[in-house]
Amino acid sequence: MSNSATPARFASEGKSTRSRYTRGTTSNPTDRAGEEIEFANQPALSDTWISRMRIFVAPYFAEFIGTAVFVLMGCGSNLTYIVLTSNAESAWVGNALGWGIGLMLGVFVAGGVSGAMLNPAVALSFAGFRGLPWIQVPFYFFAEFAGxxxxxxxxxxxxxHSLDPFDGYNRQIAGPFGSAGAFGNFARPFIGNGAAFLSEAVGTGLLVLGVFAITDVNNFPARSCTPIAIGLLLTGLALSIGYPTGYSFNPARDLGPRCAAAIWYGADVFTFHGSYTWVPVAGPMAGGIIGAAAYEAFIVSRRALVEDDKSVSSSVRSSVSIEE
Incomplete structure (x- = not known):
């Protein structure tokens, strides 16, 4: 997921990308509303092919690290929820907060460099509607899955070492001592794959809709509070509609940990619950596009309306003056 104030900024600014790393062309912090970091105080890079390569890979490494931080904290929250609580149901709020704070920290880590989408569904939505170059999308996908x-x-x-006494050194996918769900998501036993797909699509659609609103400079942007707002957005979605499927809302967040879990839990993590693996990948991708399209089609900011009204008024005045 998806998520800074300008998620496609680094990739779409063209030559300005280089200016943030070379001496004498660093942006003036007073001209960047909502940013508190003095970029001019950072060491500059000499203009060499190594420096240019570092600049090229910087957004992907940032996306990798940001996603790794997000998933580390989120999976840690899941493991705490499963293993270390005597009443797991009462720990649901703490679990949701863990994922939300993990996303917030991931956005803080990577937001100024890659845009911190941290979610292939968000990256795809920004490529389709916010100008992220399509050629960079596969690199973002790979960085997010690897992270x-x-x-x-x-x-x-x-x-x-906490899992060992919990399951008696016998890693299990499901059951009273199952813990694979801390990594890859699995819907509740009473939820079919079709209903789970709908839940994941709706949740991701709301997530992308919220991210588009939070980062829209012509609407009511969160600006410097963007990471906090997006973290709370995920927490709110987890608490409200996340229970049926465990709220993946992110193909990388599910498939990456699921591949890691296969090392200890076996290949059954891909086929369990009716080959559930495709649901938290396809559902978020479809829902993200629908949420982005809904925002772009139906949400028109007040500023855009005012500017449009001004342009109409000026054109009317011009036509009147011509007629006179």
Whole structure:
């Protein structure tokens, strides 16, 4: 997921991307509303092919690290929810907050460099509607999946010794001692794949709709509070409609950890619950596009309406003056 104030900024600014890393062309912080970091105080890079390569890969490494941080904290929250709580149902709020704060931190880490989409569904939506170059989309996808995979590995490493007494050294996917759901999502046993697909699509659609609104400079942007707003958005979605499927809303967040879980839980993590793996991948991708399209089609900001009204008024005045 999807998520800074200008998610496609780094990739779409063209030559201005380079100016943030070379001496003498650093932007003036006073000209960047809502930003508090003094870019001019950062060490400059000399103009070499190595520096240019670092600039080229910077957004993808940022996306990788941001997603790894997000998934590490989220999977850690899941493991705490499953393993270390005597009443797991009462820990649902803490679990949702863990994922929301993890997303917030991931956006803080990567937002100024990659835009911190941290979600292939969000990246696809920004490519379709907000100007992210399509040629960069596969690189974002790969960075997000790789970051999610590494974040899940780190979460498992942190909790391995806690899992041992919980399941008696026998890793299980489901049941009273199942813990694979801490990594890849699985719908509740009473939820079919069709209903789960709908739930994931609706949740991701709301997520992308919210991200578009929060980052729309012509609407009511969160600006410097964007990471907090997006983290709370995910927490709110988790608490409101996330229970049936465990709220993936993010193909990378599910598939990356699921691949990591296969190391300990076996290949059954891909076929369990009626080959459920496709649901948290296809559902979010479809829902994200629908949410983005709905925002772009139906939400017209007040500023845009005012500017349109001014242009209409000026054209009317011009036509009147010509007639006179």
């Amino acid at each position: 999610a995979f590494v974040g899940a590995l780190l979460a498992y490493a942190c909790f391995a």
